[in-house]
Amino acid sequence: MSNDPNFTGAGGPTTEELVFDAKEAQRRRKPSTMQRVGDHMKREWQLYVMLVPTILWLVIFLYKPMYGLQIAFKDYSIFRGVANSPWIGLEHFQTLFGNDQFIRALRNTIIISFYGLIFGFPMPILLALMFNEILKQTFKKTAQTIVYLPHFVSSVIIAGIVITAFSPSAGIVNTFLGALGVDPIYFLTKPEWFRPIFVGTGIWQEAGFQSIVYLAAIAGVSPTLYESAVVDGASRWQMMWKITLPSILPTIIIMLIIRIGNMLEVSFEMIILLYQPATYETADVVNTFIYRQGIQGGQYDLAAAAGLFNAVVAFVLVMTANAISKRYSRTSLW
Amino acid sequence: MSGVRLEGIVKAYGAVQVVHGIDLEVQEKEFVVLVGPSGCGKSTTLRMIAGLEEISDGDLTIDDRHVNRVAPKDRDVAMVFQNYALYPHLNVADNIAFGLRIRKESKETIASSVEEVGGILGLTPYLERRPADLSGGQRQRVAMGRAIVRRPKVFLFDEPLSNLDAKLRTQMRAEIKRLHKRLGVTSIYVTHDQVEAMTLADRIVVMHDGRIEQIGSPMDLFLNPKNTFVAGFLGSPPMNMVKATIAAGDQGPVAEFDGQRVQLQQIPALTNAVGLEVILGIRPEFVSVADQNDPNLVGLDIDLVETLGSEALIHASLQGEPFVIRTDTVGQMHILDGIKGFTIEPNLVKVFDAKTGEALPGQVLEQ
Numbered sequence: 001m002s003n004d005p006n007f008t009g010a011g012g013p014t015t016e017e018l019v020f021d022a023k024e025a026q027r028r029r030k031p032s033t034m035q036r037v038g039d040h041m042k043r044e045w046q047l048y049v050m051l052v053p054t055i056l057w058l059v060i061f062l063y064k065p066m067y068g069l070q071i072a073f074k075d076y077s078i079f080r081g082v083a084n085s086p087w088i089g090l091e092h093f094q095t096l097f098g099n100d101q102f103i104r105a106l107r108n109t110i111i112i113s114f115y116g117l118i119f120g121f122p123m124p125i126l127l128a129l130m131f132n133e134i135l136k137q138t139f140k141k142t143a144q145t146i147v148y149l150p151h152f153v154s155s156v157i158i159a160g161i162v163i164t165a166f167s168p169s170a171g172i173v174n175t176f177l178g179a180l181g182v183d184p185i186y187f188l189t190k191p192e193w194f195r196p197i198f199v200g201t202g203i204w205q206e207a208g209f210q211s212i213v214y215l216a217a218i219a220g221v222s223p224t225l226y227e228s229a230v231v232d233g234a235s236r237w238q239m240m241w242k243i244t245l246p247s248i249l250p251t252i253i254i255m256l257i258i259r260i261g262n263m264l265e266v267s268f269e270m271i272i273l274l275y276q277p278a279t280y281e282t283a284d285v286v287n288t289f290i291y292r293q294g295i296q297g298g299q300y301d302l303a304a305a306a307g308l309f310n311a312v313v314a315f316v317l318v319m320t321a322n323a324i325s326k327r328y329s330r331t332s333l334w
Numbered sequence: 335m336s337g338v339r340l341e342g343i344v345k346a347y348g349a350v351q352v353v354h355g356i357d358l359e360v361q362e363k364e365f366v367v368l369v370g371p372s373g374c375g376k377s378t379t380l381r382m383i384a385g386l387e388e389i390s391d392g393d394l395t396i397d398d399r400h401v402n403r404v405a406p407k408d409r410d411v412a413m414v415f416q417n418y419a420l421y422p423h424l425n426v427a428d429n430i431a432f433g434l435r436i437r438k439e440s441k442e443t444i445a446s447s448v449e450e451v452g453g454i455l456g457l458t459p460y461l462e463r464r465p466a467d468l469s470g471g472q473r474q475r476v477a478m479g480r481a482i483v484r485r486p487k488v489f490l491f492d493e494p495l496s497n498l499d500a501k502l503r504t505q506m507r508a509e510i511k512r513l514h515k516r517l518g519v520t521s522i523y524v525t526h527d528q529v530e531a532m533t534l535a536d537r538i539v540v541m542h543d544g545r546i547e548q549i550g551s552p553m554d555l556f557l558n559p560k561n562t563f564v565a566g567f568l569g570s571p572p573m574n575m576v577k578a579t580i581a582a583g584d585q586g587p588v589a590e591f592d593g594q595r596v597q598l599q600q601i602p603a604l605t606n607a608v609g610l611e612v613i614l615g616i617r618p619e620f621v622s623v624a625d626q627n628d629p630n631l632v633g634l635d636i637d638l639v640e641t642l643g644s645e646a647l648i649h650a651s652l653q654g655e656p657f658v659i660r661t662d663t664v665g666q667m668h669i670l671d672g673i674k675g676f677t678i679e680p681n682l683v684k685v686f687d688a689k690t691g692e693a694l695p696g697q698v699l700e701q
């Protein structure tokens with residue numbers, strides 16, 4: 001084998017040797033992954049600088065606390081600290097699953113999440129489709145602003161509005177029912193009313209804002225698709241069904257995966273603001289359970305176990321949703 | 335009769351008028367090409383015919399029916415767009431069937447139509463594929479399939495080949511021509527590419543700034559452009575333009591410039607125009623190369639000879655402007671070395687008034 005490019009003597013390198021040499025040279029010329037990343041960082045350092053705050057945020061608020069997760073498997077006491085508390089295996093998990101309140105919280109979480117998904121998920125899509133059909137720009141802008149507004153209002157104020165609206169004495173709902181001859185209902189003390197009110201509040205607060213994502217997706221659909229359909233004779237209704245919806249379907253699926261991943265993250269501050277012991281039966285969710293046991297009751301290790309369980313279930317949900325979507329619709333988050 | 339008639343068609347966006355009164359009559363089965371530089375109002379005109387843009391003024395008649403206020407779907411036209419306008423979520427068969435489904439045709443009709451159109455366009459092997467998995471040419475064919483399948487009275491094409499590479503464009507151009515021969519549907523085709531216009535059209539409509547400059551068969555426009563705009567727009571390489579003044583010569587009118595002279599046709603419009611400042615339109619194809627021994631030589635500064643096989647392009651300059659000659663190389667190679675300029679037959683020189691850009695009357699070139 002010859003590495004000498006000037007080698008031309010009789011019985012020179014065979015084809016095989018030449019191919020080998022060429023491959024060898026190619027291998028040597030191809031930079032390693034490290035080298036390529038390094039080069040990229042040097043060239044595009046601005047991008048990496050912009051990434052720094054997010055990485056810091058992740059490390060400080062998401063990765064560092066993971067260290068404390070181990071107390072889910074320990075008999076934790078603040079005096080001994082995280083490292084020195086003794087390991088006790090799965091005892092906290094056994095306690096949890098023997099605890100009626102936890103089981104109830106788990107069931108409520110699933111039911112409320114499920115309602116949220118069924119009623120809350122389609123709402124922003126419907127809104128976006130409706131906005132898209134409004135031709136008059138001023139009306140469209142006004143309507144959009146009005147439905148975006150609740151998103152920018154603090155949950156405390158939203159809860160205040162809801163509590164006032166459903167108040168048995170002066171609330172607008174009961175006033176209206178009174179006019180129809182119905183006796184006042186103490187909505188917020190009735191377990192059977194909690195879930196509808198909670199889910200409805202969530203929709204009112206967020207649906208408008210969430211519709212922005214779908215509006216953006218709709219804006220990305222090529223106008224010639226519609227023009228072509230118009231020439232073909234499609235009505236507005238047909239265009240919505242046959243063009244707009246299928247075109248934004250990938251966005252819908254991505255949003256659905258994200259939504260399912262966050263499904264167990266019921267907005268617990270809103271629950272805390274709206275629930276009361278009388279409605280725990282239908283309102284208490286895992287996060288409020290953790291809050292009461294852990295923060296108020298000082299059982300940090302038990303609360304950590306409950307939180308970890310919640311996270312594991314959420315993780316499994318995202319993975320499953322992603323896998324299903326990848327398989328059936330060519331769309332996936334990763 | 336499935337003709338299309340435009341009478342005084344005007345389009346204004348608010349106060350801005352972009353199409354200033356178009357009169358055009360497209361005969362049944364005719365293939366008419368609207369050609370002109372970008373922004374001259376070709377698409378706007380076509381979209382008014384399709385019903386995608388409101389007609390600001392004038393009358394549009396399709397198949398002897400006044401359709402200004404008729405919805406696009408009821409005009410019985412089909413349109414092919416530059417970016418294909420295929421539905422990404424539907425496969426080829428469903429894309430082709432879209433218009434039929436919208437019209438609630440029966441399943442059997444749809445299936446047989448899709449099959450037939452797929453066969454005509456050579457799409458049969460790809461019917462199950464999504465647009466994303468097709469090449470540019472195949473997508474373009476699907477777009478045409480969508481138009482054909484509805485058997486409309488009129489096809490409208492808006493720059494359907496502009497997104498294809500040069501080779502594919504030539505190929506698809508021939509295919510569109512063949513398709514038109516086969517189906518015989520009245521077609522209006524918009525392009526900014528004069529080669530497409532020349533090769534496809536029964537009649538070409540040259541547009542400029544929202545107005546029609548000239549209408550005629552490709553050869554007619556090539557030989558007898560009405561003005562310098564049409565002359566410069568059609569033909570490749572473009573017509574050479576030379577500034578000159580008409581003078582009286584021994585054998586009738588001549589054009590003089592920079593101490594050189596070109597013999598002109600002996601027609602009244604030219605003989606009576608002595609002293610007039612003109613622009614000579616000289617097609618690169620119409621000149622013969624000449625060496626210094628030729629008494630009628632028009633001298634040029636030869637810059638470069640490009641030999642393309644059967645023909646050669648000679649790049650030169652005259653009056654500081656580029657001047658191109660296109661010549662057969664067969665049997666002429668020996669003189670390409672010694673050339674100093676060109677000669678031209680008097681009846682092949684087109685003379686335009688320098689002030690108005692209009693061709694002087696009475697000059698008619700026949701094929």
Ligand SMILES: Nc1ncnc2c1ncn2[C@@H]1O[C@H](COP(=O)(O)OP(=O)(O)O)[C@@H](O)[C@H]1O
Pocket residue numbers: 347352370371372373374375376377378379
């Ligand atoms: N929606 C619109 N509003 C205002 N001006 C427009 C609009 N659409 C097109 N125009 C103008 O009309 C003129 C003709 O456009 P168009 O018909 O698209 O030209 P082209 O010959 O390139 O197809 C252009 O000057 C363009 O800027």
Ligand SMILES: [Mg+2]
Pocket residue numbers: 376377378493
């Ligand atoms: Mg255009």
